[in-house]
Amino acid sequence: MTGYGSGGYPYGGDGSIPPAAGSANLPQPYSQPYRNPMPYVPPYQQPVYVQPQYGQPSPYAAPMPYSPYGQAAVPGALYGVDPLTGIPLSDKSKSTAGLLQLFFGGFGVGRLYLGHTGIGVAQLMLTLFGLITTLFIVGGFILFGVGVWILIDAIMIFTGSVRDSNGRVLR
Template sequence: MGEGGGDALRIGTAEREDAMRVLGEHFGAGRLQIDEYEQRVDAVTTAVTRGDLRALFADLPAPYPPFMAPPMWAAPPPPPMPPPAYGAVPMYPPPYAPPPVVYSPKSKLAAGLLQILVPLGAGRFYTGHYGIAVAQLLTCGGFGIWCLIDGIILLVGRDQTDAEGRLLSD
């Protein structure tokens, strides 16, 4: 017999725990009195086969322990795909090639050192970022802190660019 098998199949701890849980649900719903609930739980602990447990649920509506549920039938497999039509060749786009990397003639080291040593936006004037440079000049470089942090970022940062979007050379 299958998983839903006969009443002569022996049960294990999992089936007993499921049966006790479901009996607790029936007790909570008011279908069982406390003494009858205790008797059925005692019977669950001594049950040996599925038939022993099935008798405890004969006069109760759903829910039932999972082993008492009817077997689930599998859906039929989908029909096979038709064979491909020969003769047509699929067209694929050419592989993506990233654009070539263009480096700036300006140095990342020079920009970072200028930014740190002359804390008035000198490094940003050097790279052509005039908006940031003027803001740093007007705020005295954020009292030097903004220029110091910006200089460290210029030195350590990976993809630092000039005003035209070219990578600063190392």
């Protein structure tokens, strides 16, 4: 029994002495310095958002060089930049793309005009599949779904939620 002398008494009760410090019965002191298992982490601070003034570029956009004529001289921005975000403008028109999508969206013309060939071909193929299967009841549901898709897509183009195939904002 560790920690007790002969006869079951604690060390010193019957005159026996405890084992030496180098004995295997005692725990050894730490050989390495103490390290905190939970390092200090500073508390989270909410970032401060700065509201840009109307007509001014966003404070989070990269600074842009300006020409002496007052228009942004950004390489690759042939049609200027968006004044709020600093993103180059597209050569495609928002109203043209929206009207094409609204009137000829069943054939994917609005999306093909913007350069989104995958979506344009999908709209065309679904319209053709719906027209072919109108002899069955299934075709009517497919054409209704494509019509809703085209209407929502045209609204998104008119509101500026859609960009061209290069990621530029529509004019």
